[in-house]
Amino acid sequence: MVGLGYVGLPLLARAFESGMSTAGFDVSEAVVEGLNAGRSHVTDVPDSAVADMAAAGFRASTDPAVISEAETVVLCVPTGLAEGVPDLSAVRAAVRTVGEQLRPNTLVVLESTSYPGTTEELVRPLLERASGLVAGEEFHLVYSPERIDPGNEFFGVRNTPKIVGGITPLCAKHGVAFYGRFVDTLVVSRGTREAEMAKLLENTYRYVNIALVNEVALFCDRTDIDVWDVLHCAGTKPFGYAPFQPGPGVGGHCIPVDPVYLETMADGAGFSFRTLAAARAVNARMPEYVVARTERLLRDREQPVEGARVLLLGVSYKPDIADTRESPAYPVASGLLRSGADVVYHDPGVRALEVDGRELPRVDSAEEALRAADIAILLQDHSCYDPVRLVASRCLLLDTRGKLAGENVRHL
Numbered sequence: 001m002v003g004l005g006y007v008g009l010p011l012l013a014r015a016f017e018s019g020m021s022t023a024g025f026d027v028s029e030a031v032v033e034g035l036n037a038g039r040s041h042v043t044d045v046p047d048s049a050v051a052d053m054a055a056a057g058f059r060a061s062t063d064p065a066v067i068s069e070a071e072t073v074v075l076c077v078p079t080g081l082a083e084g085v086p087d088l089s090a091v092r093a094a095v096r097t098v099g100e101q102l103r104p105n106t107l108v109v110l111e112s113t114s115y116p117g118t119t120e121e122l123v124r125p126l127l128e129r130a131s132g133l134v135a136g137e138e139f140h141l142v143y144s145p146e147r148i149d150p151g152n153e154f155f156g157v158r159n160t161p162k163i164v165g166g167i168t169p170l171c172a173k174h175g176v177a178f179y180g181r182f183v184d185t186l187v188v189s190r191g192t193r194e195a196e197m198a199k200l201l202e203n204t205y206r207y208v209n210i211a212l213v214n215e216v217a218l219f220c221d222r223t224d225i226d227v228w229d230v231l232h233c234a235g236t237k238p239f240g241y242a243p244f245q246p247g248p249g250v251g252g253h254c255i256p257v258d259p260v261y262l263e264t265m266a267d268g269a270g271f272s273f274r275t276l277a278a279a280r281a282v283n284a285r286m287p288e289y290v291v292a293r294t295e296r297l298l299r300d301r302e303q304p305v306e307g308a309r310v311l312l313l314g315v316s317y318k319p320d321i322a323d324t325r326e327s328p329a330y331p332v333a334s335g336l337l338r339s340g341a342d343v344v345y346h347d348p349g350v351r352a353l354e355v356d357g358r359e360l361p362r363v364d365s366a367e368e369a370l371r372a373a374d375i376a377i378l379l380q381d382h383s384c385y386d387p388v389r390l391v392a393s394r395c396l397l398l399d400t401r402g403k404l405a406g407e408n409v410r411h412l
């Protein structure tokens with residue numbers, strides 16, 4: 001496994017459970033040291049699973065030589081944004097490293113999300129150049145997008161169908177043979193571009209639908225309609241409607257990022273993806289809207305935002321995980337600080353949060369902090385937040401998740 005993060009480590013753990021002999025390569029000393037000491041840095045993989053793997057011979061390493069021993073090499077390295085545009089530098093670096101270690105007949109799989117053409121046009125030539133081997137003839141090359149949903153207790157690696165696209169039908173067969181050992185359902189795509197595009201479609205579908213309900217929430221606020229009741233009613237339709245929830249903004253390593261990959265590719269092809277541009281405009285406004293609503297609620301109580309004590313409840317991008325990447329908590333906290341508010345946060349999983357270059361003060365006890373706050377904003381509905389107790393605090397609450405009810409509660 002090349003890249004032992006949120007995607008690579010759970011996948012590796014499942015491969016290990018299926019009886020495969022596993023090894024990991026990562027450029028991060030901290031990740032490698034932690035794993036070799038039996039510590040997992042990923043919520044979905046307990047320390048005990050890492051210890052079991054280590055007892056069976058698993059080693060993580062920063063030495064690329066470990067790659068040359070593998071029959072199958074899976075790449076799960078980051079594909080984020082740099083200054084708002086797709087950043088494939090980790091894929092390039094990892095592919096070069098793999099290419100230098102590649103032996104004939106190895107199966108190489110890219111799992112990182114990227115735009116269609118990445119496997120054929122970027123990965124393939126880099127691997128061939130670095131290894132001197134020909135893809136599809138001397139080694140097998142596959143794209144298989146990761147669909148992991150961190151923290152999801154119902155769907156994991158085994159029961160989430162996996163798309164496999166090979167640069168040749170034989171490559172796809174090798175991919176199916178590998179994943180078939182620990183994934184129940186495999187879906188073979190026509191080629192790698194279709195598999196790459198399917199992943200972007202899945203995440204863009206979420207992004208666009210979230211934008212739709214976000215905009216419905218803004219409209220309902222303007223026209224005095226209870227959006228949460230609207231969503232509840234519409235959600236009872238058993239066909240033709242998939243429920244999505246509005247929120248303070250779209251976070252995470254995938255949903256806000258992947259549509260940018262699609263838009264960038266579309267731009268390059270002279271194609272204007274209008275749905276995406278509209279969705280981005282709506283989603284990007286949501287943190288600003290939360291700040292404006294907070295200011296409005298304080299003003300209604302004749303309290304200036306300057307010096308107001310604001311408590312943020314839950315700052316990760318999803319409930320019950322510790323990951324804050326692209327979390328709307330950052331722009332919400334930043335906007336409130338700019339307005340002069342005194343902002344603190346509570347989140348059992350997030351030990352530190354840096355906003356605009358400064359550590360945001362963290363509180364251990366939500367209950368104590370609620371007593372001291374002028375307003376609390378429920379940004380993330382972690383399961384530790386008991387709605388009854390939050391409401392009983394009598395603190396003014398702005399609920400961005402539609403979970404609370406009471407006289408002191410205002411909704412997004």
Ligand SMILES: NC(=O)c1ccc[n+]([C@@H]2O[C@H](COP(=O)([O-])OP(=O)(O)OC[C@H]3O[C@@H](n4cnc5c(N)ncnc54)[C@H](O)[C@@H]3O)[C@@H](O)[C@H]2O)c1
Nearest residue numbers: 003004005006007026027028077079090093094112113146
């Ligand atoms: N996290 C998710 O929920 C999720 C879901 C589906 C798809 N994905 C996609 O999977 C890919 C990986 O995401 P992640 O969340 O696991 O990222 P991550 O940041 O958690 O892990 C990536 C790991 O790769 C390592 N790395 C970086 N450059 C490397 C290199 N050159 N060689 C070896 N290791 C290197 C990093 O040190 C890190 O440990 C991304 O393309 C992402 O879009 C993520």
